[in-house]
Amino acid sequence: MFKLQCSGMGQRRPENLLSKKRMIIAFFTFFAILNLASWASANHRSTIRVAYPSLGLPQAPLWIAAEANYFSEVGLRVEMLFIQNSSTVIQSLLSDEIDYAMVGAAPVVAVDLRGADVVMIATTIPTMIFYLVGRPEIQRVEDLKGKAIGIGRFGSNTDFAARLLLERHRLVANKDVALIQTVGGSATNVAIKTGKVQAGVTTDVGMLEGKKIGLRELVAFKDLGIPFAHQGFAAKRSFLKNHETETLSFLRAISKAVYRMIADKPFSTRVIQKVARVEDKAIVEASLELHTGQFLQKTFYTTPAMIQTVLRQVAETLPAAQHANPADFIENRYIQTLEQRGLYADLERTLKQK
Numbered sequence: 036m037f038k039l040q041c042s043g044m045g046q047r048r049p050e051n052l053l054s055k056k057r058m059i060i061a062f063f064t065f066f067a068i069l070n071l072a073s074w075a076s077a078n079h080r081s082t083i084r085v086a087y088p089s090l091g092l093p094q095a096p097l098w099i100a101a102e103a104n105y106f107s108e109v110g111l112r113v114e115m116l117f118i119q120n121s122s123t124v125i126q127s128l129l130s131d132e133i134d135y136a137m138v139g140a141a142p143v144v145a146v147d148l149r150g151a152d153v154v155m156i157a158t159t160i161p162t163m164i165f166y167l168v169g170r171p172e173i174q175r176v177e178d179l180k181g182k183a184i185g186i187g188r189f190g191s192n193t194d195f196a197a198r199l200l201l202e203r204h205r206l207v208a209n210k211d212v213a214l215i216q217t218v219g220g221s222a223t224n225v226a227i228k229t230g231k232v233q234a235g236v237t238t239d240v241g242m243l244e245g246k247k248i249g250l251r252e253l254v255a256f257k258d259l260g261i262p263f264a265h266q267g268f269a270a271k272r273s274f275l276k277n278h279e280t281e282t283l284s285f286l287r288a289i290s291k292a293v294y295r296m297i298a299d300k301p302f303s304t305r306v307i308q309k310v311a312r313v314e315d316k317a318i319v320e321a322s323l324e325l326h327t328g329q330f331l332q333k334t335f336y337t338t339p340a341m342i343q344t345v346l347r348q349v350a351e352t353l354p355a356a357q358h359a360n361p362a363d364f365i366e367n368r369y370i371q372t373l374e375q376r377g378l379y380a381d382l383e384r385t386l387k388q389k
Contacts, residue, residue, distance in 0.1 A: 187219030
């Protein structure tokens with residue numbers, strides 16, 4: 036007879052059990068690392084995309100930050116896109132084609148009242164900087180009744196400014212005075228000169244160029260004393276949630292660029308002429324003086340009063356504006372953080388030493 040040795044049958048040896056446990060732990064660790072890498076990749080941009088809507092002085096801080104290598108200094112690679120019209124820039128932001136939009140508050144408020152999650156993270160220009168220029172025979176805003184004003188595009192800052200100005204003079208847009216799209220820039224002056232429109236809302240550069248061809252300056256919007264986030268940067272809250280470091284770095288670079296604009300006029304003039312393709316150096320220099328002396332703010336806070344200006348103006352067409360809280364359109368914590376870390380105090384000290 037054979038005696039069957041069955042010791043060990045029906046039970047696992049300790050070393051085999053330990054080995055399998057190690058394999059299971061290794062398996063789950065591998066996939067955890069894989070998922071973490073995937074999450075990090077999805078929430079870190081190798082290239083930050085930012086769009087701007089026109090080739091004017093308000094966009095200069097972005098160009099100067101790039102030309103002075105301030106983005107590289109903070110570890111960012113930035114792709115700058117020129118997308119004409121601020122409304123189109125905002126649509127690009129909503130569709131995730133860009134990460135930051137260089138726009139004013141008006142298009143931000145408009146899309147948010149329709150359900151978007153965009154906020155102003157910085158305001159570089161806290162007042163309206165447009166000018167109303169017209170043909171020589173137009174001497175005041177009231178003379179435009181029954182005539183036409185040229186704007187860039189519907190939904191743009193120039194459209195908003197024209198409607199606000201007409202309202203102040205008790206004129207109704209597209210009833211008393213027609214608003215005609217000219218695309219903006221030098222095209223507005225051309226439209227006035229050729230009689231397509233009798234006046235136009237334009238930038239300081241447009242005003243200076245207009246005077247050279249015989250147009251009359253009718254209104255300087257800054258003299259109206261209206262708080263308004265004319266220019267700044269906006270982003271989606273969903274993007275900001277996962278890109279805190281990039282946003283702080285981006286705004287740090289823009290802050291340095293604004294101080295460079297103020298301190299180094301020759302460099303700034305060269306950059307503006309290069310990007311905006313303005314050949315007349317004297318016009319760029321005059322416009323730069325206006326911006327650095329009267330328009331730009333050094334610390335980019337957005338205030339509720341700036342947003343309230345927009346809410347009041349759009350309330351007729353967007354009833355939700357009547358009960359909207361201006362604070363809901365603002366995210367100042369990045370500027371607050373930079374200020375608390377001493378950035379603006381350091382920049383101010385450096386500026387005074389020059």
